[in-house]
Amino acid sequence: MSVAEDREEASGGEGTPTRERARHDKRERILAAAVKVFAERGFYNAKVSQVASEAGVADGTIYLYFKNKDDLLIETFEDRMQWINERLREGIVEERSALENLRHFMRMHLLLAVHARDLAEFITVELRQSSKFVKEYKNTKFIEYLNILASVIIRGQEEGVLRPDIDARLAARALFGVLDEVMLTLVLARKQPTEEQIDQHAAQVEQLILGGLLAGNPAQAAPGV
Amino acid sequence: MSVAEDREEASGGEGTPTRERARHDKRERILAAAVKVFAERGFYNAKVSQVASEAGVADGTIYLYFKNKDDLLIETFEDRMQWINERLREGIVEERSALENLRHFMRMHLLLAVHARDLAEFITVELRQSSKFVKEYKNTKFIEYLNILASVIIRGQEEGVLRPDIDARLAARALFGVLDEVMLTLVLARKQPTEEQIDQHAAQVEQLILGGLLAGNPAQAAPGV
Amino acid sequence: MSVAEDREEASGGEGTPTRERARHDKRERILAAAVKVFAERGFYNAKVSQVASEAGVADGTIYLYFKNKDDLLIETFEDRMQWINERLREGIVEERSALENLRHFMRMHLLLAVHARDLAEFITVELRQSSKFVKEYKNTKFIEYLNILASVIIRGQEEGVLRPDIDARLAARALFGVLDEVMLTLVLARKQPTEEQIDQHAAQVEQLILGGLLAGNPAQAAPGV
Amino acid sequence: MSVAEDREEASGGEGTPTRERARHDKRERILAAAVKVFAERGFYNAKVSQVASEAGVADGTIYLYFKNKDDLLIETFEDRMQWINERLREGIVEERSALENLRHFMRMHLLLAVHARDLAEFITVELRQSSKFVKEYKNTKFIEYLNILASVIIRGQEEGVLRPDIDARLAARALFGVLDEVMLTLVLARKQPTEEQIDQHAAQVEQLILGGLLAGNPAQAAPGV
DNA sequence: TATGAATGAGAATTCATTCAT
DNA sequence: GATGAATGAATTCTCATTCAT
Numbered sequence: 001m002s003v004a005e006d007r008e009e010a011s012g013g014e015g016t017p018t019r020e021r022a023r024h025d026k027r028e029r030i031l032a033a034a035v036k037v038f039a040e041r042g043f044y045n046a047k048v049s050q051v052a053s054e055a056g057v058a059d060g061t062i063y064l065y066f067k068n069k070d071d072l073l074i075e076t077f078e079d080r081m082q083w084i085n086e087r088l089r090e091g092i093v094e095e096r097s098a099l100e101n102l103r104h105f106m107r108m109h110l111l112l113a114v115h116a117r118d119l120a121e122f123i124t125v126e127l128r129q130s131s132k133f134v135k136e137y138k139n140t141k142f143i144e145y146l147n148i149l150a151s152v153i154i155r156g157q158e159e160g161v162l163r164p165d166i167d168a169r170l171a172a173r174a175l176f177g178v179l180d181e182v183m184l185t186l187v188l189a190r191k192q193p194t195e196e197q198i199d200q201h202a203a204q205v206e207q208l209i210l211g212g213l214l215a216g217n218p219a220q221a222a223p224g225v
Numbered sequence: 226m227s228v229a230e231d232r233e234e235a236s237g238g239e240g241t242p243t244r245e246r247a248r249h250d251k252r253e254r255i256l257a258a259a260v261k262v263f264a265e266r267g268f269y270n271a272k273v274s275q276v277a278s279e280a281g282v283a284d285g286t287i288y289l290y291f292k293n294k295d296d297l298l299i300e301t302f303e304d305r306m307q308w309i310n311e312r313l314r315e316g317i318v319e320e321r322s323a324l325e326n327l328r329h330f331m332r333m334h335l336l337l338a339v340h341a342r343d344l345a346e347f348i349t350v351e352l353r354q355s356s357k358f359v360k361e362y363k364n365t366k367f368i369e370y371l372n373i374l375a376s377v378i379i380r381g382q383e384e385g386v387l388r389p390d391i392d393a394r395l396a397a398r399a400l401f402g403v404l405d406e407v408m409l410t411l412v413l414a415r416k417q418p419t420e421e422q423i424d425q426h427a428a429q430v431e432q433l434i435l436g437g438l439l440a441g442n443p444a445q446a447a448p449g450v
Numbered sequence: 451m452s453v454a455e456d457r458e459e460a461s462g463g464e465g466t467p468t469r470e471r472a473r474h475d476k477r478e479r480i481l482a483a484a485v486k487v488f489a490e491r492g493f494y495n496a497k498v499s500q501v502a503s504e505a506g507v508a509d510g511t512i513y514l515y516f517k518n519k520d521d522l523l524i525e526t527f528e529d530r531m532q533w534i535n536e537r538l539r540e541g542i543v544e545e546r547s548a549l550e551n552l553r554h555f556m557r558m559h560l561l562l563a564v565h566a567r568d569l570a571e572f573i574t575v576e577l578r579q580s581s582k583f584v585k586e587y588k589n590t591k592f593i594e595y596l597n598i599l600a601s602v603i604i605r606g607q608e609e610g611v612l613r614p615d616i617d618a619r620l621a622a623r624a625l626f627g628v629l630d631e632v633m634l635t636l637v638l639a640r641k642q643p644t645e646e647q648i649d650q651h652a653a654q655v656e657q658l659i660l661g662g663l664l665a666g667n668p669a670q671a672a673p674g675v
Numbered sequence: 676m677s678v679a680e681d682r683e684e685a686s687g688g689e690g691t692p693t694r695e696r697a698r699h700d701k702r703e704r705i706l707a708a709a710v711k712v713f714a715e716r717g718f719y720n721a722k723v724s725q726v727a728s729e730a731g732v733a734d735g736t737i738y739l740y741f742k743n744k745d746d747l748l749i750e751t752f753e754d755r756m757q758w759i760n761e762r763l764r765e766g767i768v769e770e771r772s773a774l775e776n777l778r779h780f781m782r783m784h785l786l787l788a789v790h791a792r793d794l795a796e797f798i799t800v801e802l803r804q805s806s807k808f809v810k811e812y813k814n815t816k817f818i819e820y821l822n823i824l825a826s827v828i829i830r831g832q833e834e835g836v837l838r839p840d841i842d843a844r845l846a847a848r849a850l851f852g853v854l855d856e857v858m859l860t861l862v863l864a865r866k867q868p869t870e871e872q873i874d875q876h877a878a879q880v881e882q883l884i885l886g887g888l889l890a891g892n893p894a895q896a897a898p899g900v
Numbered sequence: 901t902a903t904g905a906a907t908g909a910g911a912a913t914t915c916a917t918t919c920a921t
Numbered sequence: 922g923a924t925g926a927a928t929g930a931a932t933t934c935t936c937a938t939t940c941a942t
Contacts (some may be wrong), residue, residue, distance in 0.1 A: 284925060
């Protein structure tokens with residue numbers, strides 16, 4: 001998993017860069033293991049010792065990097081959502097139209113099911129748990145996700161291509177609902193979907209979201225934009 | 226709660242109808258308690274003893290009606306989804322157009338957040354868990370839900386009001402995703418939404434799903450269909 | 451151990467006397483086991499599972515009767531000190547002179563080392579721990595012990611047999627210190643002391659406390675009071 | 676704290692005296708930290724890492740100087756009791772009468788509560804633990820303490836000022852019990868006692884121990900001997 | 901020597917489930 | 922059927938101790 005490879009690579013000169021690096025690497029190994037194990041078994045069925053052994057560390061080591069099991073969930077979530085948000089933000093470029101950006105966004109979201117299956121599964125299943133039952137956790141990274149999506153929609157509304165009478169935040173939420181649910185079906189399927197299958201799903205979702213379900217809507221005319 | 230009142234009413238001639246009835250009532254009390262407790266704390270944080278005390282029965286009694294805690298979750302889910310599916314099916318009437326039926330469907334789904342808040346919360350949060358982690362559980366009632374929704378869409382496609390090029394099953398899934406996510410936000414909000422608020426959300430969802438996000442689509446012209 | 455035999459014997463009529471009784475018996479068995487195990491190994495080296503197996507119950511059962519291990523220590527202490535205080539109070543009778551009562555008190559204290567060796571060891575070693583390190587624990591039963599002893603001394607001062615210029619509370623504390631320390635040596639000795647040995651020690655302590663270390667003091671004249 | 680300064684100062688010719696000295700200093704820092712931390716939290720609640728950080732060394736360093744946590748307790752105890760015994764022995768001078776020496780002894784013991792509060796607390800609370808539960812530990816330094824005290828008493832008996840009919844070893848033990856218990860109350864009090872308060876307590880203890888509790892004893896006549 | 905990250909054995913506690921009443 | 926006390930397997934987390942650097 002390439003998730004965190006490119007972060008903090010410029011750890012600078014002072015201190016003990018090697019030590020820093022080692023610490024960071026181990027943390028990352030634990031996070032990757034957590035994504036995998038939580039995805040496979042769900043947070044509550046997953047044992048800390050499974051995460052540890054998947055990460056190749058001792059049980060106790062987990063607790064050098066995370067306060068407790070809940071904290072491990074939160075941190076894993078934050079870290080991975082952060083990474084996802086960064087990828088999504090990178091995918092949104094000024095030069096493209098809002099519509100193109102939106103389409104790209106949807107496709108990228110769904111592609112997680114291929115390129116980072118564990119992560120997709122983890123997000124898909126644990127997001128609600130973490131939001132709802134882990135005490136005192138304001139899910140800022142997910143809010144950030146929604147903001148990124150909403151801002152693309154708002155851009156579209158400003159450009160006049162997206163209808164202005166739908167609340168952008170609600171639309172973002174709804175769109176996330178669609179993507180999340182579709183990704184869930186992809187992820188629950190026994191076998192890994194191919195990139196083409198994802199593309200087909202993406203195209204249909206696009207059609208639906210942009211053109212709506214009603215017959216005779218313009219979007220139908222330009223499926224391949 | 227009238228949820229399961231009409232099942233098993235035809236207990237036949239044999240045995241003691243009163244005893245049957247009593248048995249049925251106690252089972253129902255446990256189910257209602259399970260919905261409440263699971264909604265409040267989540268399945269894994271909920272204790273069997275909490276469900277028991279909420280139901281006003283002894284811990285051991287739970288096991289006279291359900292095999293184990295997992296089974297209680299499944300049964301609760303099946304029972305309540307069954308009830309929801311029945312309500313939704315009742316709401317779909319031949320005399321109305323497919324479009325009207327679809328709109329009605331969406332509204333009914335969201336109204337759960339007002340009329341059966343615990344249930345809404347329960348479905349919203351536990352559905353994924355139960356589908357994914359409870360071993361060997363084919364979630365037939367949820368599939369049924371999707372079938373009901375898909376059949377309405379297919380009717381619409383046959384009537385020519387809904388676009389034929391989108392897979393009805395995918396559309397059903399996507400629509401469920403939207404409704405579920407919107408209901409989640411309603412349900413996580415501190416205070417109970419009013420019926421008007423639900424109506425507003427329903428209208429926006431309708432706009433979005435039927436008319437699509439693109440500007441200039443026909444659905445906008447007829448918001449009050 | 452006869453410690454709690456005679457308490458609550460009249461459990462009254464209402465409720466479920468048998469259930470009450472059973473509950474009380476099991477609690478008592480756990481307390482007795484705790485005294486034994488804590489005496490043998492000390493609180494911190496003792497395992498809850500050792501107490502459980504000594505009591506002949508499952509580990510989890512302990513937690514039906516006590517909040518946690520700390521609570522078990524406190525409750526054990528309270529219960530046993532209560533019993534000791536009751537015995538001591540019974541031993542103080544109006545008809546006897548304060549001096550006789552005081553002598554009797556000292557002897558009874560030391561006799562614990564014979565008649566309830568585990569208890570003696572427990573008190574001797576754990577009292578300080580519980581007072582000092584168990585958070586928020588006001589050691590009321592020990593204060594009660596000191597009050598009983600102080601009241602005997604005050605009686606003696608009022609009767610004119612004990613010197614009035616020593617603070618009774620300090621004297622009680624000091625006397626406890628002597629008795630506790632002497633009991634500690636008795637209890638640490640490999641073999642169980644006989645009642646005669648206790649009597650000898652009691653006589654010496656009496657001499658020392660009443661007559662003082664100085665030569666030529668009156669107490670010497672009446673060693674056998 | 677000058678506690679162990681004068682030991683090993685004659686490290687002879689071989690090796691590097693400076694290194695010896697350095698080693699000795701670090702050991703002393705750890706001992707001082709142990710006294711402080713054990714006094715504050717008790718041996719079993721104290722973490723080795725807390726001692727290390729209090730001493731300003733790494734956790735692992737502790738194990739270069741002590742075999743394990745138990746050994747640290749024993750060594751701390753031995754070292755500090757050694758120091759106390761030295762101070763007490765210095766305070767006993769041939770020129771003074773046994774009575775004066777005894778009074779001085781008591782006062783010095785209690786003054787620990789002012790001049791070395793952590794140490795007083797440590798001794799008061801941990802002595803019993805270490806005697807009783809640390810395997811195979813013959814508490815020689817404490818026996819030495821008792822011997823010092825007993826020898827003063829024996830001198831008194833020989834001089835004819837102390838009554839001969841009380842076993843000196845038992846008297847020493849009893850006297851320690853009083854001093855230890857009184858020191859415990861001083862040390863548990865929220866605020867540090869003043870030297871005057873100590874003197875008052877010492878005077879009362881003296882009265883009690885020398886004159887006894889009985890009224891009309893000679894010691895009353897000469898409180899200020 | 902000194903460090904402190906890593907280890908992993910060990911312990912308290914929880915809670916689904918059973919079963920004697 | 923109903924009860925709820927008792928069970929004990931299972932799990933999280935701690936912390937003394939080690940050892941590569």
